[in-house]
Amino acid sequence: MFKFGIFLLAIAAIFGLQWYFEATTTEGQCPGCGVLQRGSNTEPFNCGMCGLELEVKDGQFVRYMKSGQAPQTPFEQMRDFAKQAAETKPPPKASPKASSTGSKKSSSAEVVDVEECKRAFFGEEEDMAASGEESTGASRICILGAGPAGLGLALGIARRGFSGGVVVYDQAEDHETAARYNPDRSYTIDITGHGARALDYLGVTHRFDEQLIKFRGIRILPLGKEEPWTGPGWTGSRGDICRALLRECRENYPGKVKFVFGTTAEVQDAYTGTVVLKDGSGVLTKSFDLVVACDGAGSTARTKIMADVPGFKSEKASLTNFCTMIHFDQNTEELDPSWLYVLNIDPPAVAGAINGDGGPRDPKWFCQIGFRCKNEFKDVPDAIKYIKKTAPKVLRHVSDKELAAFAKRECVHIGRAVVCNTFNAGRLVLLGDAGNPFPPVGQGINAALESAMVLDQCLAAADSQGRDFGWAGAKFTETWLPEAHAVSWIAQRVESGNLWKMGLVVLAVLLRISVLSDAKKDDRKWSSVAEAAKARQALGFRVAHRLVQAAVLGLTFFAGYKIGKKRLEG
Ligand SMILES: Cc1cc2nc3c(=O)[nH]c(=O)nc-3n(C[C@H](O)[C@H](O)[C@H](O)COP(=O)(O)OP(=O)(O)OC[C@H]3O[C@@H](n4cnc5c(N)ncnc54)[C@H](O)[C@@H]3O)c2cc1C
Structure with missing residues (x-):
């Protein structure tokens, strides 16, 4: 008892x-x-x-x-901050002599280095203008970075017939003259729902049809599954995508945008729109009414506003996603360039095609091999042993020469994410990876292109309502922030070094509830995809909790x- x-x-x-x-x-x-x-x-x-x-x-x-x-929710806090940032007056220590007048006034240029630098610099610009290809005149909008985000925005502005002058600076070589691929870095990128919608808005899909490989879906060989893509979509390298956007700008809107390659641009003052430009011949400081920083994941503009703008916050995440590229040069005729091939799941081995020297009909194949930490092979036999043991399907497509190159290639960390609480401050707007870098899960360029479309729409709305660029920047933050946060959350579901997360990814694919597949669809906002996934996750946890109880x-x-x-x- x-x-x-x-x-x-x-x-x-x-x-x-x-x-x-x-x-x-x-x-x-x-x-x-x-x-x-x-x-x-x-x-x-x-x-x-x-x-x-x-x-x-x-x-x-x-x-x-x-x-x-x-305020009640983080998004409300962010929206309020974005509005404040747009309305904030320049701080008293604004850069000397730089223009700090209202956004509709013309921009000014100031020499900070020797007079020769100025002549050298303007000389170069005049040369470009003289070629008849690039525009002339002072520019009110500066786009810093000619990646997919910068070029997408430049095209949007050019199409609307903006007459204030747009200049795009990029530190790299002109896409049209640069090497078509680099085996150390080249990789295939898919443009699906969100990116395709942005390209449609930019009126450039005809050029993608001509210049890129059509994307038809993903073949997941270890699961014996296919995820077909039936909507408009393309696949190619970042260079292929940039070349198509640049060609469209140059051929269909000549003189609307000035492109200056081989020039490093850094934001000096977000409130006055002051940018420091450096090329081989000197240094120059210029002020613009609007500076759109599209300088990629390692954005110096983001670092600058983080340091200078009170209230600007960012959170960093570092996932255990690492990869090394391997070039396929054997039996590639067995692969269809319109498909992305998942050859292995753990470690991930994903292969896809990009344009070769002869364009889309002459594809080159590259495969990304994932690692859980930064990997270094002792020697070539060590690399062969690793591939044989972990991803044997890869061996069918690589020669000894490519295996040797793979063994020596650097393993890159691709698991970084930064989440910002705003994309605008003063005259500066962060666009694409500059404002929202996240690990690659097939959405980076899609997000870059879609964010360019959204900013262009905000600029168009400002124009039609007689508002200034500051308003457009705040509107952009308000519209894009929830989507940017959602796509970053989606991307962070995949982590090659986290078996639990990888297991959930495979389970979701098998159950046909993959958040990665849903993220591709153009009729679903990323915020709604993420909300649905979080609700599923919550239900799963609740059911598991009750089962244990x-x-x-x-x-x-x-x-x-x-x-x-x-x-x-x-
Ligand atoms: C391995 C891998 C696979 C990927 N796969 C996919 C995929 O399948 N689908 C997808 O949608 N995305 C994918 N991505 C992501 C995609 O490549 C990026 O998200 C996209 O390129 C971001 O575009 P962006 O224009 O914002 O920045 P970027 O493409 O990084 O362009 C930034 C530009 O700014 C220039 N720049 C930088 N600093 C300066 C400076 N100080 N002055 C002047 N110029 C400067 C650079 O030269 C560069 O041209 C992948 C990325 C990686 C690494």
């Missing part, structure tokens, strides 16, 4: 503890990483997954704010029944 009493007491204690636990804590999703968990109702706590400091407010998890006066209770009852039965029999 005594034992039976203890057993009943234990059951009562379990229920009591559960009641206390549920009364003093709340189940919710971390607004940073979306993981479902329980947190204290009264004390701030850290997310178990991403470490973000959280508190419970009105039954929901929000970022912990010491003042307790923060039921199992514990079942076992306890079973044990109690056995003890009671024994006792009665005894």
Whole structure:
């Protein structure tokens, strides 16, 4: 009887503890990483997954704010900050002599180095203008970086017939004269729903049909599955994509945009739109009414506003995604260039085609081999042994020469993400990877192109409503921030060094609920795809939680029944 009493007491204690636990804590999703968990109702706590400091407010998890006066949701805080940033006046220590007048006034140029530099620089610009290909006149808009985001925006502005002058600076060589591929870096990039919609808006799909390989889907060989893509889509290298955008700008909108390659541009002052330009011949400082930084994942403009603009915040994530490229030069006729091939899942080995010297009909194949950490092979036999053991399907497509090159190639970290709380400050706007870099899952260029479309729409709205560029920048942040955060969240579901995450990715593909497939669709906003995935995740956690609870209770009852039965029999 005594034992039976203890057993009943234990059951009562379990229920009591559960009641206390549920009364003093709340189940919710971390607004940073979306993981479902329980947190204290009264004390701030850290997310178990991403470490973000959280508190419970009105039954929901929000970022912990010491003042307790923060707006309700992180997005509201970000929107408010974006508006403030656009309205903020230039700080008193704005750069000397640089223009700090309203955004509709003309821009000014200031020499910071020797007079010869100025002559050399203007000489180069005049040469370009004299060729008849590039535009002349002072520019009000500066686009810093001629990647997909910068070129997409330049094309959008050119198409609208903007007459204020647009100049694009890029430190690299002109895409049209640069080498078509580089085996150390070349990789295939798919343009699907979001990117295709942006290209349609930019009126450039005809050129992609001519210049790029059509994208038809993904073949996941280890699972024996195909994920066909039936909408408009293309595949090619970043260079192939940039060449198509640049050609469209130059041929169909001659003189609308000035392109200056081989010039490094750095933002000196976000509030006055001052940019420092450097090329082989000197240094020059110029001010613009609008500076759009499209300088990629390692953006110096982002670092600059992080340091100078009060309230600008960014959160970094570093995932264990590393990769090394290998060039396929054997039996490539067995592969269809319109398809992306997943040859292996762990480690990931994904191969795709880009344009060769003869264009889309002369494809070159590259395969990305994933690693969980920065990898270095001792020698060529070590690399061969590794590929034979982990991704043997790759061997069919590579010669000894390419294996030797692979063994020596640098393994690159591709798992970096930065999430910013705004994309605009003063006269500066961050676009594409510059404002929202995330690990590659087939959406980086799509996001870069779509963000260019959204910014162009905001500029068009500002123009038609008689508003200034500052308003357009704030509108862009308001519109794009939720999408940017959502696509970054989606990308961070994939991590080659995290077996749990990779297992979930495979399971989702098998169950046809893959967030990566949903992210490709043009009729789904990334924010809605991420919300649906978070809801599924929450349901999964809840079901798992209840199953564990039921199992514990079942076992306890079973044990109690056995003890009671024994006792009665005894
Ligand atoms: C391995 C890998 C695979 C990928 N696969 C895909 C995929 O399948 N699908 C997809 O959509 N995306 C993919 N991506 C991502 C995609 O390449 C990027 O997201 C995209 O290129 C970002 O475009 P962007 O214009 O914002 O920046 P970028 O393409 O990085 O362009 C930035 C430009 O700015 C210039 N620049 C930088 N600093 C300066 C400076 N100070 N002054 C002047 N110029 C400067 C650079 O020269 C460059 O031309 C992949 C990326 C990697 C690494």
